[in-house]
Amino acid sequence: MQSACIWCQKVVRGIPVVVAEDMLTAAVILLIILLISFFMIPAQIKFGCEKSRILTLGMMGVIAAIAYLCEVVFGKERLYQALTVIDNMNVAVLAGNIIGITLLTLFISYQISRRIMEKKRSFNRN
Numbered sequence: 220m221q222s223a224c225i226w227c228q229k230v231v232r233g234i235p236v237v238v239a240e241d242m243l244t245a246a247v248i249l250l251i252i253l254l255i256s257f258f259m260i261p262a263q264i265k266f267g268c269e270k271s272r273i274l275t276l277g278m279m280g281v282i283a284a285i286a287y288l289c290e291v292v293f294g295k296e297r298l299y300q301a302l303t304v305i306d307n308m309n310v311a312v313l314a315g316n317i318i319g320i321t322l323l324t325l326f327i328s329y330q331i332s333r334r335i336m337e338k339k340r341s342f343n344r345n
Contacts (some may be wrong), residue, residue: 254324257324259330260328
């Protein structure tokens with residue numbers, strides 16, 4: 220959605236649009252959304268809808284705190300260098316890494332969800 224809005228703004232302003240670059244951005248945003256969803260599924264099965272939302276909000280806070288601590292410990296310059304290395308990486312390698320991480324997260328989410336459901340079934344049988 221965000222990529223579509225940015226693309227529309229560029230078209231309206233008359234800025235040349237590089238579709239491949241925008242599609243990569245859209246793909247990365249989609250994969251980030253999938254990663255968050257893969258975390259939320261086991262949380263919703265385990266805790267229910269409302270508690271899982273609170274847990275997800277807490278997860279976002281932890282991620283923000285880790286990012287802040289990385290900035291404090293490593294400094295902005297080293298983080299900028301790391302981001303530059305990622306930015307200069309081959310698109311195919313970067314996409315492959317992102318897809319691999321997403322599939323690994325899906326597998327872990329599935330395993331956690333399966334175990335939760337097995338425990339619920341065994342608890343209900345007793």
